[in-house]
Amino acid sequence: xxxxxxxxxxxxxxxxxxxxxxxxxxxxxxxxxxxxxxxxxxxxxxxxxxxxxxxxxxxxxxxxxxxxxxxxxxxxxxxxxxxxxxxxxxxxxxxxxxxxxxxxxxxxxxx
Amino acid sequence: xxxxxxxxxxxxxxxxxxxxxxxxxxxxxxxxxxxxxxxxxxxxxxxxxxxxxxxxxxxxxxxxxxxxxxxxxxxxxxxxxxxxxxxxxxxxxxxxxxxxxxxxxxxxxxxxxxx
Numbered sequence: 001x002x003x004x005x006x007x008x009x010x011x012x013x014x015x016x017x018x019x020x021x022x023x024x025x026x027x028x029x030x031x032x033x034x035x036x037x038x039x040x041x042x043x044x045x046x047x048x049x050x051x052x053x054x055x056x057x058x059x060x061x062x063x064x065x066x067x068x069x070x071x072x073x074x075x076x077x078x079x080x081x082x083x084x085x086x087x088x089x090x091x092x093x094x095x096x097x098x099x100x101x102x103x104x105x106x107x108x109x110x111x
Numbered sequence: 112x113x114x115x116x117x118x119x120x121x122x123x124x125x126x127x128x129x130x131x132x133x134x135x136x137x138x139x140x141x142x143x144x145x146x147x148x149x150x151x152x153x154x155x156x157x158x159x160x161x162x163x164x165x166x167x168x169x170x171x172x173x174x175x176x177x178x179x180x181x182x183x184x185x186x187x188x189x190x191x192x193x194x195x196x197x198x199x200x201x202x203x204x205x206x207x208x209x210x211x212x213x214x215x216x217x218x219x220x221x222x223x224x225x226x
Contacts, residue, residue, distance in 0.1 A: 033214060042202060043154070043217040088153055097167050098144065099204075099215060101153035 006089060006102040014110050019076040021105040023089035024069075030092050032065055033099065034074050037086045046074075046087075081111045113138065115205050115218035116185075123224045124193050132188040132221045136205030143186045144215060145171075145178060148200045160186060193225045 007022045023032070031050045035043040049056045049065045049072065056063045062075040076083055086106050090099040116135040124130050136143050141162055146154040156170040160180035171178065175193075180186040190197055200222045204215035 035217075040222075042219040043204075045214045045216065048214050090154075097142075097159045098156040098170070099146075099154075100156065101146075103153045 006087070006105045008105060009103065010106045010108075012108045012110065013079055015079060015081055017079055017109075019079050019083070019107055019109070021074045021087050021089075021107070023072045023074070023102055025072075025089075025091045025100075025102075026070065027091075027093060029067075032063075032072050033090045033092070034061075034063060034072075035088045035090060035101075037088065037104070039085070043088070076107075079107075079109045081109050083107060083109045115203055115216050117201075117203050117218035117221050119221060120219060121222050121224070123226065125226050126194055127192050130190040130193050130197070130223055130225075132190075132201050132203075132223070133185040134188070134203030134205075134218060135185040136203075137207075137216055140205035140207050140216070142206045143180050144204045144206075145186075145188050146202045146204065148202060148220075150199075154202060157188075190223075193223075195225045198223055198225045 005024050013019055029051055031048055033048045034046040036046055037043050047058050047061055047063050049063050051067055060077045065072045086104040088101050088104045090101045092099055115137055118133050122130055143160045145157040147157055148154045158171045158178045159167040163182050175191045177189045200220045202220045203218045206215045
């Protein structure tokens with residue numbers, strides 16, 4: 001399977017609940033990034049976590065990185081209907097240049 | 112500060128025609144990346160360019176596809192003799208320095224439909 005696989009593929013929750021998405025990857029990385037994509041739109045960068053970091057926060061977002069397990073999680077707290085989107089993790093290696101994306105988690109937040 | 116610009120946003124071509132997709136990076140960014148996204152899938156890297164140079168084209172099909180980033184003007188992704196399988200969203204991203212150390216900023220994409 002490809003680098004950067006998200007789990008679950010789809011997630012449906014009620015407004016106010018927390019949403020947790022997981023990402024696994026295969027090779028050593030320099031950093032891991034999470035992006036959001038609304039239906040039919042471009043990608044919006046959410047957060048970048050470097051390989052020497054374990055946890056990072058940005059507003060209602062919390063990202064963790066476990067390099068020993070080659071996995072990351074994205075937690076969205078107190079979700080809102082506007083959080084409905086697809087969320088992708090992407091990894092960058094020490095060789096740089098390209099990002100390798102997973103297949104994404106489709107999150108639906110019901111009002 | 113305008114973001115990454117792509118045009119056209121939607122492009123319809125018949126099989127055998129050529130498709131030209133344009134990308135203007137953010138001001139001050141000299142690195143451009145092209146990705147392709149098939150429906151319900153993640154993005155797949157195609158090519159990485161700096162001004163007048165192709166740095167990595169390992170994700171780009173060997174035939175019919177080409178990319179350039181001239182000294183002046185936007186980056187162009189060119190698809191010759193399009194086939195139905197080329198239908199996808201094509202995203203351009205830019206960064207000010209090597210992407211392994213910084214985020215990439217994405218454009219809104221060009222949605223190509225091949226009839």
